[in-house]
Amino acid sequence: QVQLVESGGGSVQSGGSLRLSCKMYGFTASNYCLAWFRQAPGKGREEIADCDNNDITWYPSAVKGRFTVSRDMAKSTFYLQMDSVKPEDTAMYYCAANVETYFCGASNMDYWGEGVQVTISP
Numbered sequence: 001q002v003q004l005v006e007s008g009g010g011s012v013q014s015g016g017s018l019r020l021s022c023k024m025y026g027f028t029a030s031n032y033c034l035a036w037f038r039q040a041p042g043k044g045r046e047e048i049a050d051c052d053n054n055d056i057t058w059y060p061s062a063v064k065g066r067f068t069v070s071r072d073m074a075k076s077t078f079y080l081q082m083d084s085v086k087p088e089d090t091a092m093y094y095c096a097a098n099v100e101t102y103f104c105g106a107s108n109m110d111y112w113g114e115g116v117q118v119t120i121s122p
């Protein structure tokens with residue numbers, strides 16, 4: 001059983017930076033996808049970053065060039081560096097992992113964290 005625990009959420013002004021962490025407990029997979037999702041009030045969940053065991057990363061256009069996903073498997077932790085944040089980045093942020101294959105996307109995620117709130121003020 002794998003447990004994911006996010007940290008690093010909070011409030012920051014527009015244009016600032018924030019780094020989210022996702023600590024993975026019980027993680028031993030060699031093929032995997034690690035991903036970040038967010039959900040704003042009244043909106044659906046959207047995937048905003050992922051990386052796999054082949055070092056392939058993906059970002060949607062809304063965050064590309066501003067957000068960076070990285071991982072430190074020695075610490076069983078992956079990160080989301082958020083730079084040049086905007087008020088529209090305000091949402092609950094969730095980390096997730098596929099521990100069977102390197103396929104990403106919400107439907108392929110096996111485990112989810114409980115989420116952290118990120119609030120960006122104008």
